[in-house]
Amino acid sequence: MRISELSSRSGVSIATIKYYIREGLLPAGRPVAANQADYDEDHLRRLRLVRALVAERGLPVSTAADVLAVLAETGTQNGTDGTDGTDEDGAAGGEGRGVHRVLGRVFGAMDTARDRERAASEAGLTEVRRLVTAMGWRIHPRSAAVPALARALDALDQLGVRIDCRTLLPYARLAERTAEVDLDLLAAAPAGSDLAEHAVLLTVLLDPALLVLRRLAQEHHSAARQPDPT
Amino acid sequence: MRISELSSRSGVSIATIKYYIREGLLPAGRPVAANQADYDEDHLRRLRLVRALVAERGLPVSTAADVLAVLAETGTQNGTDGTDGTDEDGAAGGEGRGVHRVLGRVFGAMDTARDRERAASEAGLTEVRRLVTAMGWRIHPRSAAVPALARALDALDQLGVRIDCRTLLPYARLAERTAEVDLDLLAAAPAGSDLAEHAVLLTVLLDPALLVLRRLAQEHHSAARQPDPT
Structure with missing residues (x-):
């Protein structure tokens, strides 16, 4: 899926997703074109885990x-x-x-x-x-x-x-x-x-x-x- | 006391104390000269409370x-x-x-x-x-x-x-x-x-x-x- 779909399914903004990738919390997507990457269900699950640790648990x-x-x-x-x-x-x-x-x-x-x-x-x-x-x-x-x-x-x-x-x-x-x-x-x-x-x-x-x-x-x-x- | 003493007694850096004052968490000191203010025991106690809520409790x-x-x-x-x-x-x-x-x-x-x-x-x-x-x-x-x-x-x-x-x-x-x-x-x-x-x-x-x-x-x-x- 595109980063926009990852964002809408997780409820996490695209800017925050990019921040998590830069900080090493989330693996980068698979590059499919210049400036475009593909994300899968593992990314979505991992993103939800990150979100729970940071936003819910407050780490x-x-x-x-x-x-x-x-x-x-x-x-x-x-x-x-x-x-x-x-x-x-x-x-x-x-x-x-x-x-x-x-x-x-x-x-x-x-x-x-x-x-x-x-x-x-x-x-x-x-x-x-x-x-x-x-x-x-x-x-x-x-x-x-x-x-x-x-x-x-x-x-x-x-x-x-x-x-x-x-x-x-x-x-x-x-x-x-x-x-x-x-x-x-x-x-x-x-x-x-x-x-x-x-x-x-x-x-x-x-x-x-x-x-x-x-x-x-x-x-x-x-x-x-x-x-x-x- | 000067802000430097407030800092050393509380263990909170001067920069952080100034930040707490700007954010309204701590009342400003009593001005005694240009660029100098006086702080008392109430400031110290309040600063410890702020520190506990932010650093210890993580608010x-x-x-x-x-x-x-x-x-x-x-x-x-x-x-x-x-x-x-x-x-x-x-x-x-x-x-x-x-x-x-x-x-x-x-x-x-x-x-x-x-x-x-x-x-x-x-x-x-x-x-x-x-x-x-x-x-x-x-x-x-x-x-x-x-x-x-x-x-x-x-x-x-x-x-x-x-x-x-x-x-x-x-x-x-x-x-x-x-x-x-x-x-x-x-x-x-x-x-x-x-x-x-x-x-x-x-x-x-x-x-x-x-x-x-x-x-x-x-x-x-x-x-x-x-x-x-x-």
């Missing part, structure tokens, strides 16, 4: 590129290369191992360069490590999530809201149950689907939906708790 | 400005104006009513103009309304959260992942318990603290921390579920 373009690079390396685009999301040494462990590896690498990619520049405070890191120990979580010592959580606590602390390990515990227990729902959903992925891409969709792209669910629940409960206006 | 600058405008209207900056976060007709309901109003307006402000442009599908809206009914949630009919959730489902649907009301239910139940923890935490806010600002900190700024907790729990559980590599 910076460079971060979305890093996440897509992880998916490409783990052999994802259509799952027909026989690896089913396991990476180079994944054959030893099968699918469970493959998903774990992909998630670790995707989460690593999602820490933007800007995030890595800001060091977390020692106090914040200590609270997060206490929480991980209290939950009995087995976390990679260099997991990007540990400083990321510490930085989030630092930001609140600077604004006068002190969130310590004890305050976080009930949230962590609920997060644990949420992760169990996530992994059950992932285990129920239809046969033949691309496991690595499915893992990204159900983790990264479900984030905004879960935040909105919390907003809806907050709206209901703050209304339920308010005194009767009469 | 677009224009959205952060809308959220700050809601806080300013509800009389927040230091809580000394006697309204304690209740708005014009809040006297009838007291603090619970004030928090509910502020949350509703902040959530409305957080829907960026870009989000509002993209219409949610009827199918997505139907699933969200079914979920709200199934949960027994009392939600404002024009709540921005309803189309926001429908759009998140639409994005997944376009990528071949169908999330319906039944799939969302376990997540909604966990979100409900999370919101209860949120509101308990808010109810325990220290006396004299600014209730509206506190509500924003514990809802909007806790979002990234909760997403990271989910990532940590996913990392632990996907490791726990992977087959033993030996």
